[in-house]
Amino acid sequence: MSNEQQTPNTVNESTQASTKVSPFLTTPLPEGTAQGQQQTLNQLHNRPSNTNVPKYNLPRGAGNTGNVGETTHFGYATVKSEDKAQKVAEVFHSVASKYDIMNDVMSFGIHRLWKRFAINMSGVRRGQHVLDIAGGTGDLAKVFSREVGPQGHVVLSDINESMLNVGRDRLLDAGCTNVDFVLANAETLEPFADNSFDLVTISFGLRNVTDKDAALEAMYRVLKPGGRLLILEFSKPVFEPLSKLYDLYSFTALPLMGKVIANDSESYKYLAESIRMHPDQRTLKGMMENAGFQNCDYHNLTAGIVAVHRGFKL
Template sequence: MNSPDPDHAGTTHFGFREVPTAQKQKLVGEVFSSVAAKYDLMNDAMSLGIHRVWKRYFVATAQVRKGDRILDLAGGTGDIAALLRERVGQTGELVLGDINGEMLRVGRDRMTNRGNVRGFEYVQCNAEALPFPDASFDLVTIAFGLRNVTDKDAGLREMYRVLKVGGQARVLEFSEVKADWFKPIYDFHSFKVLPKLGKLFAGDADSYQYLAESIRQHPPQDILKSMMETAGFARCDYKNLSAGIVAIHTGYKV
């Protein structure tokens, strides 16, 4: 198991700001503690509601069988886990992992209110140092969470480590828009509209500004594919959705 050094030197990006690497986890935690109760609103604002379609496609095309054990990292408010529940059946197990306790609490309460109790486990954990044995899961997913991980390479290595041989890892994340004509429209929405919506509906413009900036700092499609290959994954590939606003990356442990 990889253990990140909390005192490691250097700087990293927090949105468009450079911050000490050791501080990023705390800063990201503050953002998601702030938006936890409004997480669905955040995703609706960032994607104009299309995130619900992206998530359904992400789950529908995953390698899942009845009885599988699945880890959903950055599981947040449980959207992905709820969709996966139908596919793993009553004998399957779903572990929601999130570094943020507020997000995990919202997800647990939501799932309980929907009657989704059996077969669910909630674990507060850091994606860079997962508290699970090697080869624990048939599928590992992370949706709209990898860009907030400080050491993405460590996170990908941990996803690989906890996968069983033959298992699949899937990443759904905002990515690099490919249509040149759409880029200025997307930028206007991200940096002019989104923070104002955050201020209006959630009383928090700064967190929404960070989320827009974090998308631009995330590795584009081909670089993330190479990072997955470096982490050990085989048969890595990606599929752009909505002109590259998001991409689904897939890799396997062989």
């Protein structure tokens, strides 16, 4: 990789002739910044489409959730903490091209209503700056791009290059010229300066993070005072009969759909297991409060199958 490619610049396709430094990035980045922590759009353009799954060097450390230490969980399996990010990367590298189709099939299209509810709760306004973490194929970022307008700005961030490539292509094809695309590790958000964003969102991504406490602290750091965090994530059903039916669906139908549509049943088996291992609504609310967020609340959707958590940096 050339020295020019290591420069922490983000590029909009419409202005690719003149590279600019994003106001949200700390500059300059230290030399040797881990590939999984920072990579910008000009580097994505220069990378071959048949690239191998990137290797990630994530920070190690123990959080207070009981799931971080020398080992952690990958679905129901126990793995070394340092290995989890690579295993998650392999999952999403495998499913990236079919990700949106599978979302529609798995949720019967209801995921669109969940995301719309989350966007309505975000309070996003014209001219604001938004960071969409683990934004993948760009569903939320596309709407935020429209809502903040030409005077606002959106950063679509993901640790997985395959997913970010899909999101980049979708948003550029849709004419979203106020969006930057940055590979970043949610546990550190190192490319981004303190107090940079009015709104930080993470949609169906937090459960894949190894150290969720570190990620929440990083989200708090990059938010401006008065800004808000919005987390949309699978959660715990609050109606016991539904919970049993949901388990049956998750562990039988999902892997079968994955096999038929994405030719990958194992990734969707991991999906079901990762949902079961994710903290429940009250636990996640407590984790947000421990990270410094105030006025935290959550709203159950579809009887708790999904929940939207919200917290503020005052």
